[in-house]
Amino acid sequence: MTRRRWIADEFSDHHASLLGQNAAHLARVLRARVGQEYDVVCGELVRRGTVASVSEERVEFALGETVLEGGEREIVLVAAIYKFDRLEWAIEKCTELGVTRIIPVIARRTDLHLAGAAAKRVERWRRIAHEAAQQSRRLRTPQIDEAVKLPSALSLEAPTRLLLNENERSENLRDALGWPTGEAAAPIALAVGPEGGWTGEELSQFSSAGWRSVTLGSTILRAETAAIAALAAVAAILE
Numbered sequence: 001m002t003r004r005r006w007i008a009d010e011f012s013d014h015h016a017s018l019l020g021q022n023a024a025h026l027a028r029v030l031r032a033r034v035g036q037e038y039d040v041v042c043g044e045l046v047r048r049g050t051v052a053s054v055s056e057e058r059v060e061f062a063l064g065e066t067v068l069e070g071g072e073r074e075i076v077l078v079a080a081i082y083k084f085d086r087l088e089w090a091i092e093k094c095t096e097l098g099v100t101r102i103i104p105v106i107a108r109r110t111d112l113h114l115a116g117a118a119a120k121r122v123e124r125w126r127r128i129a130h131e132a133a134q135q136s137r138r139l140r141t142p143q144i145d146e147a148v149k150l151p152s153a154l155s156l157e158a159p160t161r162l163l164l165n166e167n168e169r170s171e172n173l174r175d176a177l178g179w180p181t182g183e184a185a186a187p188i189a190l191a192v193g194p195e196g197g198w199t200g201e202e203l204s205q206f207s208s209a210g211w212r213s214v215t216l217g218s219t220i221l222r223a224e225t226a227a228i229a230a231l232a233a234v235a236a237i238l239e
Contacts, residue, residue, distance in 0.1 A: 003037060005039040005134060005137045006018055006038055006134060007041040007130065007133060007134055007140065008041060008042050011040070011042040013063070015063060017058055017060050019057070020057075023055070023056060027056045027059060032051050033054065034053065035050060040061050044139065045066050046067040047065070050062045050064065076101045076156060076187065076188070076190070077101070077190050077231070078153045078189060078190065079104055080105045080110060081104050081118055081147060082224075083114070084114065084117075090223070090228060091125055091144070092132045093132075094228060095128075095138070096132055096136040097228065099142050100142050102125075103153045104118060105153050106147055106148065106149050107193065107202065109193075109199065115147075119146065126141075129142045150205060154209040154211070155209065160186065161209075162176055162190050162214045163211045163212065163213045165198070165203065165215065167213075171213060173215070190234070216229055
């Protein structure tokens with residue numbers, strides 16, 4: 001039977017702890033008992049954890065053998081902000097598909113109300129990503145940045161930086177993932193626009209910053225569909 005995996009809020013060489021909502025869920029809903037075993041993510045390692053004490057505020061584990069070690073490919077999603085319910089669904093699904101960092105971007109076509117409210121939503125987005133990472137047995141929770149305007153995200157360092165562009169007709173995602181050639185596990189960045197797409201000025205900014213336009217096909221996708229489809233394609237192509 002596969003053990004449930006938790007991402008430790010605190011850990012040392014021999015002990016780890018869950019705090020807050022994770023502890024409350026494990027204590028109240030799953031009714032954890034001293035002596036039960038779980039997998040516990042401690043940095044870049046997954047350790048066997050035996051429950052040492054349980055309360056709704058804190059669950060302590062005694063750490064045993066290493067179950068798994070190793071990093072994850074760096075995949076960054078630059079996501080223009082759109083309707084929060086759909087964006088949050090995309091954050092959850094992209095986390096399940098392996099994204100390691102999400103940069104929310106206030107684009108020219110981002111609704112002004114959403115742009116103003118984004119700062120108050122970041123902690124919620126981080127909780128969604130954390131829960132999705134644990135559910136999908138990820139090694140770590142994706143980093144969710146504070147919302148920024150596009151120029152702040154354009155200089156992102158990654159050998160492969162791809163702009164999902166509905167106007168692109170010749171360059172597809174599969175072929176672009178082989179450019180530039182280099183280390184197989186090198187970081188990848190993907191950019192997905194808002195409802196209505198990027199403006200012409202923004203597309204020029206991407207091009208000037210060295211991003212490469214790619215297509216996901218001939219159909220027009222919603223922003224959240226494009227993000228999920230791109231992450232799924234990257235996972236399948238580079239597996």
